[in-house]
Amino acid sequence: MVVRLAESLELPLRERNDLLTAAGYAPVYPRTSLDDPALAPVRTAIEHVLAAHMPYPALVVDRHGDLVTANAAFGVLTEGMAPELLEPPVNAYRIALHPDGLAPRVANFADWARHVLDGLRNAYDRDPDDRLAALHAELTGYVGTRTGPAGALGFAVPLELRTPDGDLRLMTTMTTFATATDVTVAELRLEAFLPADEASAALLAKRAARPSAGVRAP
Known part of the structure; x- marks a missing residue:
């Protein structure tokens, strides 16, 4: 009954375990370390998805926005950032809005900031x-x-980013493991940055073709 109630409420797996514990039962959803051999298929799937997004930046974060891994194209986002922001644990929310992070290079910072803060607020409301x-x-x-301002801004809020190129x-x-029954896997989020116009696609392809392109994030 407790499990079905949690499913009906669409609670995150972590909260379902808490609810079971409060009801006097043992948690039923495991929380496995991502480097555990049992999650090797998950790591392989992540690597394939990240590689498939090249030459476009893509990253994987946990429930707090801490960076788990990223593809080589992620370097276009981290160029010029303060080195301390790229020391583990790297937080994607923080580097998106920190004045020594991505912020100085974002042409539409007002809209981008609302997008990031709304996403963080929604994550908090869910969990x-x-x-x-x-x-x-x-x-x-x-x-x-x-x-x-709040409200619709076309079909999506773009990231308008200045780069040397x-x-x-x-x-x-945003991509998730929709059928995950492990807490760690369920809380992973893969975010991909896709070109909103042909000029951006061409620029990213050109960068990827350079031998020195794309420094992998920590």
Whole structure:
């Protein structure tokens, strides 16, 4: 009954375990380390998906936005960042809005900041967590009042990014393991940055063709 109730409420697996514990039962959803041999197929799947997104940037994060891994094209996003922001654990939310991170290179920072903060707020609403709340407060402090108006902004909020090779317009997609029954796997998020126009696609392809292109993130 507890499991069915949790499923009906669409609770995250971590909260389902908490609910079972509160009801006097043992947790039924395992939480396996990603480097465990049992999750080798998951790691292989992630590697395939990241490789398939080349030459476009893609990364995998956990529930707090901490970087798990990324493909080589992710380097286009991290160029010029303060080195300390790229020391593990690297947090994707933080580098997106930190004044020493991606922020100075984002042409549409107001809209981008609202997109990132709304995403973080939605993550907190789905799965309340003290660390997510603290991170939201930290990033709000970086952004201040520099956010765009609420509401639709076309079919997607682009990331308009300045690079030494030219300007990029990227839209993002999010992928999850929808049928996961392991807490670690269920909390992984793969975010891909896809070109929003032909010029951006051509620029990313050109960068990938260079021998020195794309420094892998930590």
